Amino acid sequence: MNPQNDAAQAPFGGTEPLRPVRLGVHDVLRLGLLGIRTRKMRAVLSALGISIGVATLVLVTAIPASSRQDLSEQLAALGPDTLRVEPQPDQKPPVLLQPDAARAVARIGPVTRTSAVANTHEIVRRSDRMDANDGLGLTVLASRRDLLPAVGGKVMSGKFLDRGTSGLPMVVLGYQAASRLGIPRVEPGRKPTVVPIGKTWFTVIGVLAPMPLTPDLDRSVLVGWQAAEKYLDFDGHPTVLYLKAREDAIEDVAAVLAATVYPQSPGLVKVSRPSDALTAKRAAQSTFSALFFGLACVALLVGGIGVANTMYISVLERRKEIGLRRALGANRRQICGQFLTESVVLSLAGGLVGTATGSLAATGYALYQGWPTLIPATALAAGTAGSVTIGVLAGLYPSVRAARLTPTEALAL
Known part of the structure; x- marks a missing residue:
């Protein structure tokens, strides 16, 4: 190679050609x-x-x-995902739901929670000296331990029925029931209050907060399922089922509930319609x-x-x-x-x-x-x-x- 040609390609006599700077x-x-x-x-x-x-x-x-x-x-607090199942009223003979109806409902895919209560047809009184037929307009219900999550309820004082108390003569009072019985609160450390139900004295262990979505529970005295069978001659047939399901499938669940809990005659079972709050919630979104x-x-x-x-x-x-x-x-x-x-x-x-x-x-x-x-x-x-x-x-x-x-x-x- 000719060095003169290489030098000519580079300015100022350099040997390297110019390259653009990056x-x-x-x-x-x-x-x-x-x-x-x-x-x-x-x-x-x-x-x-x-x-x-x-x-x-x-x-x-x-x-x-x-x-x-x-x-x-706010709309979720109105229970748009909650359904209620119960026999049609005034049926003769009365419709009896199967004892395992809640478990049958729980097997429906979109259902997330289930529980049940049953009317024991017993009377609660303030004391044994009151009229035996004066039940103060209150209902004594046998309740499963998982009731509160299914209805969105909370305990205001004391505690709810659990594995250790559901078989004992103990009760939890709804908000209005506590007021009518003159037991507004359960105070820890104080002598427990007892109320007569049937022939047995039951100890009050809790009072529930108001539940506007289920006013019937506000006026109820809740007894453990096993305790009701033992002390109140309860036959084990639930009268009301409560359940929660995914909101996007609530209508589909409602359509199959009657046939699930009473397949021999679904028309004799009443299923509550989804809350109008669900429609409002979907519109708001x-x-x-x-x-x-x-x-x-x-x-x-x-x-x-x-x-x-x-x-x-x-x-x-x-x-x-x-x-x-x-x-x-x-x-x-x-x-x-x-x-x-x-x-x-x-x-x-x-x-x-x-x-x-x-x-x-x-x-x-x-x-x-x-x-x-x-x-x-x-x-x-x-x-x-x-x-x-x-x-x-x-x-x-x-x-x-x-x-x-x-x-x-x-x-x-």
Whole structure:
């Protein structure tokens, strides 16, 4: 090879040909931040437009979500997933449900909880000196231990029937039953209160909180299933079944319940219809969405236009800088990357600030309203991703325009 030819290919007598310099990520980021550092107020105002849009997106997503969650919790307290099964009234001879009816219902796939009570046809009195026929309008029910989860009940004082007490002469009083018997609470450490049922004295071990969905239980005295069989001559046939099922399958479960508990004549069994609260809950879940999301998108669009306008003006104002960098060897890709990076950084900064601001505002509003705070992760991700996307789209044309400027065109202006 001719060394003179090699030297001719390299400037200043060098032996290596010139190669374009490749900028690292750090260099591209430093150049992209140059315009932001030198024009701080304009950068802040541009990022502000994006942050307002993202904050709006988070707010209009989180506030309806929190409100919907609060409404769903209120409707869930109305028992939209609860069904009640009992024989049709005034049947002669009376319909007797099988003792294992609750277990048969539990085998239905969507059913999550089951329990049962049975009328013992006994009378409870305040004392044995009262009229034997004066039952105070109260019903003595044999109850399974899993009754409270199936009806959404809670113990106000004392405790409920369990494995150790369901076979003993012990009772739990409904809220109204406790009031009529003059036993508003069960105080630990005090002498236990007893009430006569039939020929046996039963110890009161608990009082239930009000249950508006099952007022019949409020007026009931609950005896353990085994204790009712032992002390009250209970025959083991339940009179009412309670169950919970998945809300999406509640109608299907209701359709097969009668045939499940009394297959010989399903028409003699009454199944309560799903609560109207279920319809309201489903409607509430689809009410807040499209309109609010559309408003948020408009806000983001306005912010993106602001960034695009800022970047376009920045290109016009910095033509001499572009020309000088081109004259010193910067290629079009490097110029385009500089301005595109600046646009993305502006939008990303605005998106992060907007996400934080929107989350704080939504949390504060939810706490003020007494709602559970719920900020969908999709809203946070959409805000950040949307700001980056807007930065790319808003900076694309100004970046390409800057890259197309030749050194002579840029320096001549």
